[in-house]
Amino acid sequence: MIFRQITHDDLGCASYLIGDEDAGVAAVVDPKLDIDGYLRLARYFGVGIEHILETHNHADHVSGHGRLAAATGATIHIHEEASPDYDHEALADGWELELGAVRVRAVHTPGHRPEHTAFTLTDTRRGPEPWAVLTGDTLFVGDIARPDLAVDKEQGAHGIFHSLQDKVLALPEDCEVWPGHLGGSLCGGPGMDMKVSSTIGYERAHQELLAIADEKEFVEQTTASLGPQPPNFENIVALNRGPLLRESIEAHPLAPRQVDSHQRDGALVIDVRTELQFDEAHIPSAVCITALRAGFGSKLAWLADPEQPVVIVGRDDEDARQAVGLAAAVGITEVAGYLAGGMTSWREEKRRVERVTRLTVDELHDRWESDRDSVQVLDVRERAEWEDGHIPGSVHEPYHDISDVPEGVDPDRPVAVICGSGQRAAVGASLLERYGAGEVIHVVEGGVPLWQRRGWPVDAPGTTEA
Structure with a gap:
């Protein structure tokens, strides 16, 4: 058998x-x-x-x-x-x-x-x-x-x-x-x-x-x-339910100028490199969803309209082509192409890039503890996770529901985006930046669960702030 x-x-x-x-x-x-x-x-x-x-x-x-x-x-x-x-x-x-x-x-x-x-x-x-x-x-x-x-x-x-x-x-x-x-x-x-x-x-x-x-x-x-x-x-x-899909999705290599043109015409630029690479330099308004960890397809399907063209940016062409296949598996097939040569080709043409500040959970706590007004906190986990415990004063909006700067967040003040591990926070931070927040901070190397394990203050049903 x-x-x-x-x-x-x-x-x-x-x-x-x-x-x-x-x-x-x-x-x-x-x-x-x-x-x-x-x-x-x-x-x-x-x-x-x-x-x-x-x-x-x-x-x-x-x-x-x-x-x-x-x-x-x-x-x-x-x-x-x-x-x-x-x-x-x-x-x-x-x-x-x-x-x-x-x-x-x-x-x-x-x-x-x-x-x-x-x-x-x-x-x-x-x-x-x-x-x-x-x-x-x-x-x-x-x-x-x-x-x-x-x-x-x-x-x-x-x-x-x-x-x-x-x-x-x-x-x-x-x-x-x-x-x-x-x-x-x-x-x-x-x-x-x-x-x-x-x-x-x-x-x-x-x-x-x-x-x-x-x-x-x-x-x-x-x-x-x-x-x-x-x-x-x-x-x-x-x-x-059909009709049958019989052919594979083919994506074409794009020069930086073509990527820029597609983006101005409404395409969604998805950066599939690691969160660290994205934070260090990325195409303005790009969304960070790494394809190097499980869950890329699901995250992409939350954020991409099936009829909206998508442009993929990877470390190299092979990375991008693999991401195109993962996108097709969740019905995202309107792929305008991928940035040929990866982000390196964009940098070689000296095109503008954006960066995201990174803070560890410990560093966020130190800043929050010394002056709570110095940083806003946006928690992008799911509702059930939020209700189990969250940082006092933080704003809640699941990353996949961010379609503008969330209510309660001042786009002109620093905002730290946090989740359970740092991965969803990367997506949330890129979306927040995309929708106009000025100083976005990506909380890395952990999230709210680590904050809780440290014994630091949390709000949750049945608890009071320490």
């Missing part, structure tokens, strides 16, 4: 190549947009990819089913309620597919989306019971799927409750759980683990939500603290 998990680490997505080497046949479940890995594995194992299985119309990333079907001639299978606008074979609960000795069975598990389907895997050479279940966006390692991406959140939560209790958790205790997402995805909650797999028995024993037998209580708990919905998700769902 062939079984391989292939991840898209930037988005926290997992896909699977399954099949039978002896029979020479394989299928791919939930393919990512970059299909080269599946084709390489298929050649390595000497199998043909004849089937593509989708657990649902994905809301957080663009599927590679169109490209993979074009490359292999494989049939795309998805639940009948998905109603895609492309050639496919509709499946229903109980549908089965034989890949040599491997039997795949569809288990309709609505909730995250009405068409959502899990797939159990049985190796008939070894036994009749399923040894694994590809749970898609129903059950994750350490968490469950969010219920609010296709229907009313309460309706979705009721659906997930029955899908889990009546179907997924009815599988054998030792059945392996292989999810559609790992930690970092926006399709689940904060409990999602980076671990790649688990078992039904372990998740049942260690997930508090799975122990809730009362449906009303389950719905209340799963809908009480939902985070922001994945950015651009309606556009991504529309792309995944």
